[in-house]
Amino acid sequence: MGISLSKGGNISLSKTDPMLKNIIVGLGWDARPTDGIDFDLDASAFMVKEDGKVRSDSDFIFYNQTKSLCSSVEHTGDNRTGAGDGDDESLVILLDKVPTDIQRIVFTVTIHDAEARKQNFGQVSHAYVRVVNRETDNEVARYDLSEDASIETAMIFGEIYKNNAEWKFKAVGQGYAGGLSALAKQYGINI
Amino acid sequence: MEIRRGQRVSITELCQCANTQVLHVVLSISGIQDTVDFACFGLNNQQKLSDDRYMTFYNQPNSPCGAVKLIASALGSSTFLCDVAVLPQTIDRLVFTAALNSTETMHDIHNGYVCFLSANQEVARFSFSGSDFHDEKALMLGELYRKDNTWRFNAIGQGFTGGLAALVMHFGGDVIDALPPPVSRISLEKKVAALAPKLVDLAKKATISLEKHRLSATLAQVGLVLDASGSMYAQYDKGKVQQVIERLLPLAVHFDNDGALDVWAFSNKVLALPPATLRNYADYIASAEYGWRQWGMMGINNEPAVIEQVVKHYQNTTLPILIIFISDGGVSQNTVIKKLLVEAAKLPIFWQFVGIGGRNYGILEKLDTLPGRVVDNCGFFALDDINSISEQDLYERLLSEFPLWLEAAKLKGIIQ
Numbered sequence: 001m002g003i004s005l006s007k008g009g010n011i012s013l014s015k016t017d018p019m020l021k022n023i024i025v026g027l028g029w030d031a032r033p034t035d036g037i038d039f040d041l042d043a044s045a046f047m048v049k050e051d052g053k054v055r056s057d058s059d060f061i062f063y064n065q066t067k068s069l070c071s072s073v074e075h076t077g078d079n080r081t082g083a084g085d086g087d088d089e090s091l092v093i094l095l096d097k098v099p100t101d102i103q104r105i106v107f108t109v110t111i112h113d114a115e116a117r118k119q120n121f122g123q124v125s126h127a128y129v130r131v132v133n134r135e136t137d138n139e140v141a142r143y144d145l146s147e148d149a150s151i152e153t154a155m156i157f158g159e160i161y162k163n164n165a166e167w168k169f170k171a172v173g174q175g176y177a178g179g180l181s182a183l184a185k186q187y188g189i190n191i
Numbered sequence: 192m193e194i195r196r197g198q199r200v201s202i203t204e205l206c207q208c209a210n211t212q213v214l215h216v217v218l219s220i221s222g223i224q225d226t227v228d229f230a231c232f233g234l235n236n237q238q239k240l241s242d243d244r245y246m247t248f249y250n251q252p253n254s255p256c257g258a259v260k261l262i263a264s265a266l267g268s269s270t271f272l273c274d275v276a277v278l279p280q281t282i283d284r285l286v287f288t289a290a291l292n293s294t295e296t297m298h299d300i301h302n303g304y305v306c307f308l309s310a311n312q313e314v315a316r317f318s319f320s321g322s323d324f325h326d327e328k329a330l331m332l333g334e335l336y337r338k339d340n341t342w343r344f345n346a347i348g349q350g351f352t353g354g355l356a357a358l359v360m361h362f363g364g365d366v367i368d369a370l371p372p373p374v375s376r377i378s379l380e381k382k383v384a385a386l387a388p389k390l391v392d393l394a395k396k397a398t399i400s401l402e403k404h405r406l407s408a409t410l411a412q413v414g415l416v417l418d419a420s421g422s423m424y425a426q427y428d429k430g431k432v433q434q435v436i437e438r439l440l441p442l443a444v445h446f447d448n449d450g451a452l453d454v455w456a457f458s459n460k461v462l463a464l465p466p467a468t469l470r471n472y473a474d475y476i477a478s479a480e481y482g483w484r485q486w487g488m489m490g491i492n493n494e495p496a497v498i499e500q501v502v503k504h505y506q507n508t509t510l511p512i513l514i515i516f517i518s519d520g521g522v523s524q525n526t527v528i529k530k531l532l533v534e535a536a537k538l539p540i541f542w543q544f545v546g547i548g549g550r551n552y553g554i555l556e557k558l559d560t561l562p563g564r565v566v567d568n569c570g571f572f573a574l575d576d577i578n579s580i581s582e583q584d585l586y587e588r589l590l591s592e593f594p595l596w597l598e599a600a601k602l603k604g605i606i607q
Contacts, residue, residue: 032349034327034331034349034350035327035350035351035352035353035357036324036325036327036349036350118196120195120196122195122196122197122198122199122345122346123196123347123349147199147338150197151198
């Protein structure tokens with residue numbers, strides 16, 4: 001078990017695990033096992049510059065564009081490798097390959113068609129994001145954000161960012177209304 | 192304060208008061224013709240009802256510790272008084288629920304709400320309406336839960352099409368996960384206690400047999416075929432067939448995901464009756480389809496017709512099916528019955544024939560050794576009178592062959 005963070009907390013990944021080269025960012029959640037409309041949640045990543053915007057649409061990694069041009073970020077979708085047991089969706093980040101002009105990578109989860117289905121994060125339980133050392137399978141950090149999720153339909157679960165020579169992880173837990181498109185616009189994507 | 196579905200809020204915020212421990216929670220639903228059953232489930236940290244006494248409802252209006260009380264009930268509304276400070280540490284969560292018993296669904300709700308009163312003043316309200324739902328028959332409206340030594344409220348507004356039984360199963364333990372037997376025992380007795388207290392004793396006896404035969408976690412559908420030929424007249428007239436319904440219902444409630452016993456009567460022709468449930472069992476034979484005297488039965492017996500109809504009814508079912516087939520004998524169409532049952536051996540149906548007070552059971556008596564079948568899909572035993580053996584013995588005999596078939600059918604890939 002890695003270091004457990006609360007909303008707003010951050011840790012240095014490099015200091016916590018000096019061997020860290022490549023990471024898996026695992027995201028998970030449970031919808032209540034009730035009989036209503038199914039929940040369809042999607043994880044995405046935004047690779048942004050110092051100014052908080054993407055360089056181009058190709059810096060938006062999601063189910064329809066699962067790999068960045070530089071190959072440093074890859075959405076592996078459903079976890080089939082067995083590593084990072086229990087994650088609903090995961091992304092692999094090759095830290096050394098992240099382009100120098102990318103300052104941070106933001107991990108978000110959105111509820112598909114939330115408006116029409118009248119769904120929000122308050123109806124989802126055990127939502128979390130965790131960072132795993134890809135080589136050792138060692139969990140470095142985890143943020144359980146169930147209690148921070150309420151009537152939002154899109155949420156930033158967490159982000160990794162460069163701080164001088166080190167990589168840090170921050171537990172964000174910030175929610176938005178308006179779904180994936182609102183979130184994407186904020187980062188400069190044209191949807 | 193307006194609370195939206197999915198919203199989480201601390202009770203301090205909810206009541207705008209720092210030290211609130213006592214809450215009046217009013218649950219209300221309008222637009223439903225039949226009664227709405229409201230309840231409060233006290234769950235442990237696994238979100239399970241580990242102690243039956245923490246289901247607070249009309250039949251059990253106080254929790255053992257006195258922390259949860261049903262203090263008022265009216266048509267479509269119930270008020271609970273919750274003193275969370277008094278709750279034992281083992282209770283982590285109070286879930287407020289509503290369940291319907293008729294053909295109506297939560298989509299029929301005109302409007303509904305969960306509201307909180309403090310000093311008789313409404314301080315917060317979570318409103319919902321039928322458009323929030325589809326065909327759910329039971330809802331978790333909202334829950335108060337412990338979090339870091341405080342209590343919070345989450346507006347849930349989600350539920351189950353399976354009604355109260357599905358809800359209780361949700362809280363009582365996941366049957367599919369094959370949890371230890373006590374979990375399903377709680378489910379059966381709890382379900383029966385909630386809806387048909389008169390059958391509690393039967394439910395306990397059924398439970399013992401179910402556990403003994405390792406059937407506690409088995410899901411199945413249960414059907415009952417009733418011989419309604421002329422020779423059965425006295426059995427119906429004296430209420431003995433009604434007793435059969437009562438004795439078999441706990442098994443159906445245990446096995447069945449919808450808690451219902453599918454019933455057919457047959458004589459020359461076949462009549463599919465409405466399912467017997469914990470709601471309608473009490474005068475089932477006298478009232479289903481205007482009562483047995485109006486069924487147009489009491490002629491000769493045509494077993495093949497009913498066997499065909501039962502097979503057809505379950506053709507799209509993936510669960511194993513236990514058919515209890517009551518006959519008083521006089522079986523003559525041996526060749527056709529034999530052919531049908533040999534063909535039916537590849538289906539997920541087990542036929543338990545029970546002879547009552549009759550003779551000349553014909554082929555039924557020889558079913559165990561009927562050749563040409565993939566698995567032995569039939570059992571038979573005869574009684575002089577359904578009431579001549581104890582309930583415990585009856586359950587024992589009804590459940591002795593079914594588990595053997597379950598295993599064999601699994602091996603052959605007939606069931607999963």
